[in-house]
Amino acid sequence: xxxxxxxxxxWVLWGLLVALVATLLGALVWLAWRYELSQVQDRLDxxxxxxVGDIRSxxxxxxxxxxxLQALDKTIxxxxxxxxxxxxxxxxLVRLExxxxxxxxxxxxxxxxxxxxxxxxxTDSAASQTVSACNIGKRLSGPAYANSNYISQTDxxxxxxxxxxxxxxxxxxxxxxxxxxxxxxxxxxxxxxxQYTKTQQISFVxxxxxxxxxxGMQQTARRTFVSQQLLDLPGHTMVVKLESWRATPxxxxxxxxxxxxxxxxxxITVLFLLxxxxxxxxxxxxxLADALAFRKAMEDSLVTGLRARDNQGRITYVNPAxxxxxxLPVDQLLGQAIPEPYWPPEMVxxxxxxxxxxxxxxxxxxxxxxxxxxxxxxxRFPVLIFEAPLLNTQDEQTGWMSAVLDSxxxxxxxxxxxxxMERLQATARLATVGEMASMLSHxxxxxxxxxxxxxxxxxxxxxxxxxxxxQLSHALSGAMHHIAHQAERAGQVIKSVQDFVRRQxxxxxxxxxxxxxxxxxxxxxLQAKKLGIKIQVDCSHELPPVICDRTMVEQVLLxxxxxxxxxxxxxxxxxxxxxxxxxxxxxxxxxxxRLWLNFEVIDCGPGISQEVAQNxxxxxxxxxxxxxxxxxxxxxxxxxxxxxxxxxxPHQPRGxxxxxxxxxxxxxxx
Ligand code: ADP
Numbered sequence: 001x002x003x004x005x006x007x008x009x010x011w012v013l014w015g016l017l018v019a020l021v022a023t024l025l026g027a028l029v030w031l032a033w034r035y036e037l038s039q040v041q042d043r044l045d046x047x048x049x050x051x052v053g054d055i056r057s058x059x060x061x062x063x064x065x066x067x068x069l070q071a072l073d074k075t076i077x078x079x080x081x082x083x084x085x086x087x088x089x090x091x092x093l094v095r096l097e098x099x100x101x102x103x104x105x106x107x108x109x110x111x112x113x114x115x116x117x118x119x120x121x122x123t124d125s126a127a128s129q130t131v132s133a134c135n136i137g138k139r140l141s142g143p144a145y146a147n148s149n150y151i152s153q154t155d156x157x158x159x160x161x162x163x164x165x166x167x168x169x170x171x172x173x174x175x176x177x178x179x180x181x182x183x184x185x186x187x188x189x190x191x192x193x194x195q196y197t198k199t200q201q202i203s204f205v206x207x208x209x210x211x212x213x214x215x216g217m218q219q220t221a222r223r224t225f226v227s228q229q230l231l232d233l234p235g236h237t238m239v240v241k242l243e244s245w246r247a248t249p250x251x252x253x254x255x256x257x258x259x260x261x262x263x264x265x266x267x268i269t270v271l272f273l274l275x276x277x278x279x280x281x282x283x284x285x286x287x288l289a290d291a292l293a294f295r296k297a298m299e300d301s302l303v304t305g306l307r308a309r310d311n312q313g314r315i316t317y318v319n320p321a322x323x324x325x326x327x328l329p330v331d332q333l334l335g336q337a338i339p340e341p342y343w344p345p346e347m348v349x350x351x352x353x354x355x356x357x358x359x360x361x362x363x364x365x366x367x368x369x370x371x372x373x374x375x376x377x378x379x380r381f382p383v384l385i386f387e388a389p390l391l392n393t394q395d396e397q398t399g400w401m402s403a404v405l406d407s408x409x410x411x412x413x414x415x416x417x418x419x420x421m422e423r424l425q426a427t428a429r430l431a432t433v434g435e436m437a438s439m440l441s442h443x444x445x446x447x448x449x450x451x452x453x454x455x456x457x458x459x460x461x462x463x464x465x466x467x468x469x470x471q472l473s474h475a476l477s478g479a480m481h482h483i484a485h486q487a488e489r490a491g492q493v494i495k496s497v498q499d500f501v502r503r504q505x506x507x508x509x510x511x512x513x514x515x516x517x518x519x520x521x522x523x524x525x526l527q528a529k530k531l532g533i534k535i536q537v538d539c540s541h542e543l544p545p546v547i548c549d550r551t552m553v554e555q556v557l558l559x560x561x562x563x564x565x566x567x568x569x570x571x572x573x574x575x576x577x578x579x580x581x582x583x584x585x586x587x588x589x590x591x592x593x594r595l596w597l598n599f600e601v602i603d604c605g606p607g608i609s610q611e612v613a614q615n616x617x618x619x620x621x622x623x624x625x626x627x628x629x630x631x632x633x634x635x636x637x638x639x640x641x642x643x644x645x646x647x648x649x650p651h652q653p654r655g656x657x658x659x660x661x662x663x664x665x666x667x668x669x670x
Contacts, residue, residue, distance in 0.1 A: 007282060010278075010282075014275065014278065017271075018271060018275075021267060021268075021271060025264040025267065025268070028260050028263075028264065029257065029260055029261060029264060032257040032260045033257060036257055037225075040225055040244070040246065041225055041227070044200075044225050044226075044227040044242055044244050045227045045229075047196050047200075047227070047242055048227040048228065048229045048240060048241075048242040049229055050193075050196075051192045051193070051196050051202055051229075051240060051242060052229040052230075052231050052240050054191055054192055054193060055187060055188075055191045055192060055231055055240065056231065056233075058092075058187070058190070058191035059164075059182075059187075059191075059233065062090060062092075062093070062180075063143045063164075063166065065086060066086075066096075066166060066178050066180065067166070067178075069082050069083060069086065069178070070168050070178065076098075076106075076107065079098065079107070080107065080109060083096045083107075083109050084109055084112075087109060087110075087111045087112065088111075088112055090190070091111070091113050091183075091186050091189075091190050092182055092183055092186035092187045092189075092190045092191065093111055093180055093181070093182060093183075094110070094111050094114050094117050094159070094161060094181040094182065094183050094186075095108065095109060095110045095111060095117070095118070095180070095181045096108075096109045096178070096179070096180050097109075097130070097177075097178070097179040097180070098176060098177070098178060098179075099130075099134065099176055099177040099178075099179055100176055100177075101174045101175060101176055101177075103130075103131055103134055103177065106176065114159075114183065116154075117151060117153070117159060117161075117181075118151070119154070129146040129147065129148075129149055129161075129163040130146065130163045130165055130179045130181075132146045132147075132163075133145055133146035133163045133164060133165035133179065133235060134165035134167070134177045134179060136165070136234070136235035137165045137166055137167050137177065137234075137235070138167050138174070140234055140235070141167065141169070142166070142167075142234065143164065143165070143166040143234060144164070144165055144166075144233075144234045144235035144236075145162060145163065145164050145165075145233040145234060145235045145236040146162070146163040146164075146165070146235060146236060147162075147236055148160050148161060148162040148163075148184055148204075148212055148236075148238075149161060159183050159184075159185065160183070160184040160185065160204070160212045160213045161181045161182065161183060161184070162181070162182045162184055162187075162236070162238075163179065163180070163181050163182075164179065164180040164181070164182060165177050165178070165179045165180075166178045166179075183213075184204050184212050184213035185213040185214075185215065187204075187213075188202055188203070188204070188213055188214070188215035188216075189215050192215065196216070196242065197215050197216030197217065198216070198217070199217055199244070200216050200217060200242055200243060200244045200245075201214055201215070201216040201217055201218065201219075201242070201243045201244075202214065202215050202216050202240065202241070202242050202243075203215070203240075203241050203243070204231075204238050204239065204240060204241075205228075205238075205239045205241045206238075206239070207239065212238075217245075219243075219245055222245070223245060223246045224243055224244070224245055225243070225244040225245070225246065226241065226242070226243050226244075227241070227242045228240065228241045228242075229242075299319040299320075300319065300320050300321075302319060302321050303321055304321060304403050304404065304405055305318070305319065305321045305322030305324075305325045305326075305383075305403070305404035305405070305406070306318065306319040306321070306322055306401070306402070306403055306404070307319075307322050307401075307402045307404060308390060308399055308400070308401050308402070309399050309400050309402070310398060310399040311359065311397070311398065311399055312337065312359075313337050313338050313355055313359060314335055314336065314337045315333050315334055315335065315336050315337075315340070316334070316335075316399060317334075318330060318333050318334070322404060325373070325375075325381075325383075325404065325406050326341075326342040326373060326374070326375055326376065327375040327376035327377065328341060328342065328376055338352055338355055339351070339352065342373045342374050342375070343373070343374065344372060344373070344374040344380055347372060351371075354369075358387070358400065368384045368385060368386045368405075369384070369385045369386075369387070370382065370383070370384055370385075370407070371383050371384075371385055373404075381406060381407075381408040382406075382407045382408055382411055383404050383405060383406055383407060384404075384405040384407045385402050385403070385404050385405075386402065386403045386405075387400050387401070387402045387403075388400070388401050388402075389401075421637060424630065424634065425552070425555075425634055425638075427630075428555075428628070428630050428631065428634050429555060431628050431630075444490050444494070447486035447487065447489045447490040448486075448490065450482065450486040451482075451483050451486045451487060451490075454479045454480075454482040454483045454486065455479070455483060457475065457479045458475070458476050458479045458480070461475055461476060461479075492522060508547050508548060508549055508642075509547070509548070509549075509550060510545040510546070510547060510665065511545055511546060511548060511550045511553075512541070512543070512545050513539050513543050513545075513546060513585040513597060513599070514539045514540075514541055514543070514585075516546075516548075516550060516553055516554055516557060517537055517539055517557065517583055517585075519550070519554055520554050520557055520558045520561070521535075521537075523558060524558065524561050524562075524565075524581075527561075527562060527565055528565060528581065531565050531566075531568070531569040531579075532569075532576055532579060533565050533568060533569070533579045533580070533581055534579060534580045534581070535561075535580075535581050535583070536580055536581070536582045536583070537582075537583045538582065538583065538584040538585070539583065539584070539585040540585075543585060543587055543597060543664070544587070544595060544597070544664040544665060544666050545664060545665060546597055546662040546663065546664045547642075547662075547663050547664070547665060548642055548662055548663075549638075549642075552638045552641075553638065553642075553662065555634075555635075555638070556634075556635040556638050556639065556660065557583070557599070557601065559631040559632070559634070559635050560601035560635065560658045561581060561583065561601055562631075563603075563631060563632070563658075564581050564601055564602070564603030564605065564655075564656070564658070565581055565603070566624065567603050567605030567606060567655075567656070568581070568603050568604060568605045568655075570605070570606075571605050571606045574604065574605070578604055579604065580604060581601070581602070581603055582600070582601070582602040582603075583599075583600070583601055583602075584598075584599070584600040584602065585597055585598070585599050585600075586598045586600075587664070594663060595663070595664045595665065595666055596644070596661045596662065596663060596664060597661065597662055597664045598659060598660075598661055599659065599660050599661070599662065600657055600658070600659045601657070601658045602651050602655060602656070602657045602658075603651070603655045603656055604651070604654050604655035605654070605655050605656060606654070606655075607650050607651075607654060607655060607656050608648065608650075608656050613648075616632055616648070617632055617633050617636055618633070619633050635660070639660045639661070639662070642662055642663065643663055644660055644661040644662050644663065645660065645661055646658070646659070646660040646661075647659055647660075
C-alpha cells in the first residue's frame with residue numbers, strides 16, 4: 001500500500017471516530033436534557049397533586065367547621081356571632097346563609113373582607129346556584145357544591161363564586177340548610193401553600209380551558225410546563241392547573257447535564273489533542289519514511305555486504321551487495337540459521353564454533369575477522385568481516401550487524417604488487433651488480449696481475465732450475481702460496497657478488513647486526529678503496545639479533561653506503577681525511593614492549609637539498625648520470641615491509657644520516 005492510501009485510510013477512520021463521538025455526545029446531552037425536563041414535569045405534577053390535596057382538605061375542614069356551627073343549643077344570634085367570626089377567619093368565604101327547609105333565606109352574613117359582592121344582584125343573585133347545590137346536597141344527604149358562576153362587580157372587576165350547601169338534619173328531620181359562597185380566587189390564595197405560587201401560577205380552569213381564577217407569578221420565561229389535576233367535589237368537578245416556566249435553551253439545567261457536557265467537552269479536547277498528536281506523528285512517519293528510503297538507497301548502493309543476525313544466529317537482513325557477493329537471492333538467505341548457505345562445507349564446524357562463541361557474548365575484534373565464504377557456484381573467496389552488536393531502543397542487544405568485504409580483488413592486487421616489487425628488487429640488484437662489474441674487473445686485475453707476476457717466478461725457475469733442490473722447493477712453494485692467496489682473494493670478491501645476486505629466498509631469520517655488516521663489507525670495501533673513503537663500523541657484538549630477510553637488508557645497507565660514498569666522492573671540497581662513512585647500530589632506550597634496533601649510515605657529503613629531499617623516494621629520481629633512482633625507494637619499501645621506518649636528516653657538521661629501524665628479539669623472547 002502506498003503512503004498516500006495509508007494516510008487516506010487513517011483520516012477516514014479518524015473522521016468516522018469523530019462523527020461517532022459527536023453523535024454519542026449529542027445523544028447523551030439530548031437524553032440528559034430530556035431527563036431534566038421530565039424531572040421538572042414530575043415535580044410539577046407532584047406539586048399539583050399536593051395543591052389539589054390542600055384545597056380539598058381546606059374545603060373539608062371548612063365543611064366540618066360549618067357543621068360545628070349547628071350545635072343544637074345555639075340561638076340564632078349565637079350562630080350569627082359564630083358565623084361572623086368564622087367568616088373573619090376564612091377569607092375564601094364570601095358569605096354564609098341559613099335557609100329554611102323550603103330553601104328560603106333565613107339568615108345572610110357577608111364576609112367583612114368582601115362586603116357588597118351581591119349588592120348589584122341582590123342576595124338572591126346566586127340563588128339559583130345555591131339552590132342547585134342544596135338540591136344536590138339533599139339528594140346526597142351531605143354537603144354539595146354547585147357550578148361556579150361569574151359575578152361582575154361595580155368596579156368593573158368580577159369574582160368567580162362557587163356555591164356550597166349542606167342540609168341540616170336533626171333526628172332524621174331536615175331542619176334547613178347552611179349555604180356558603182366561596183371565592184375561587186381566594187381559595188387559591190388561602191388554601192394553597194405560597195411556595196407553589198412563588199415562581200409558578202395556579203389556576204382553576206374549565207374543561208374547555210377557560211380560566212376561572214388564577215394566583216401566582218405571571219409567565220416569566222418562554223418554555224411552559226403544565227400540570228393539571230381534577231378536583232372532584234360532591235356535585236361539582238373542577239380542574240386545577242399548575243404552570244411553571246423555564247428559559248430555553250437551558251444548557252445547564254442540573255449537575256447531570258453539566259457533567260455530561262463537561263465530559264463531552266473533555267472528550268472533544270482529547271480528540272483534538274489526539275488529532276494534533278496524529279498529525280505530528282504523521283509528519284514524523286513521513287520523515288521516517290524519507291529517512292528509510294534514504295537509508296535503503298544508501299544500503300543498495302553500497303559495495304560492502306551488510307548482514308544482520310539475531311541472537312539465535314538467524315539472518316534477519318541482507319543488502320543487495322551481500323546477495324551479489326554470495327550469489328543467492330534474499331529469500332534464500334533470510335531466516336537461515338547455522339550452517340549458513342554460504343559457508344564452505346569443510347569450514348562448517350570451525351565457523352559453527354566461532355558463531356557459538358559470538359552468541360555466548362564474546363565480541364569479535366573491532367579490526368575485523370578474515371574468513372572464507374562460498375559463492376553459489378562453489379567458488380571460495382576471502383572476506384573481511386567487521387561485526388558490531390545490534391542494539392534496540394532499550395539498549396538491549398538483539399543480534400549482530402556485520403559488514404562483509406570481498407577481499408579477493410584486494411588479495412589479487414596485493415599479489416600483483418608483491419610480484420612487481422620482487423621483480424623490481426631483482427632488477428635493482430642486477431643493476432647494482434652491473435655497476436659493480438666494472439669495479440670488480442678493476443679489483444680482480446690486482447690479484448690476477450699479482451698471480452701473473454707470482455706465476456712468472458716459478459716458470460723462470462722451472463725453465464732454469466736452481467741447483468739446490470731445497471732452495472728450489474722453497475722458492476716454488478713461496479710463489480704458489482702467494483698465487484693461492486691472491487686467487488682466494490679474487491674468489492672472495494667474486495663469491496660475495498654471487499651470493500648477493502643468487503640469494504632470493506624471502507625467509508625471515510634471526511641475524512646478528514654485525515653479521516649483516518660483515519657480509520657486505522667486502523663489497524663496500526671495494527668501492528671505498530676505489531673512491532678513497534674510510535669506513536667506520538660501530539656495532540656491538542652484544543646487540544640482540546634482528547628478524548629480517550637478510551639479503552634485502554644487506555642490499556639496503558649496501559645501497560645507503562654506496563649513496564653516501566658517492567656523495568662524498570662527488571663533493572670536490574672534501575679533504576681526503578674527512579671522507580669517512582660510518583655505519584652505526586644502536587639499541588634505543590624506549591619503554592615500549594617491542595624491541596627495535598636503529599641502523600644509521602652517516603656520510604660527510606654535501607647533504608641533501610630541500611628540492612632533492614622532496615623527491616628522494618620517488619621512483620626513477622636521480623641526480624647521477626648513471627643512476628637509476630630506484631635505490632632509496634626500494635630501501636624504504638623493504639624496511640616498511642619489516643614493520644620498521646626509514647628517515648633521513650642532516651649530519652653535523654656536514655653530510656647526511658640515513659636511519660632505519662628493524663624489529664629485534666631479546667634472548668628472553670627467543
Ligand atoms: P640513485 O642512487 O640511483 O640515484 P637513489 O634512490 O639511491 O638512486 O638516490 C636518489 C638520489 O638521492 C640520488 O641521485 C642523490 O641525488 C640523492 N642521495 C641519495 N643519498 C644521498 C646522500 N647520502 N647524500 C646526498 N644525496 C643523496
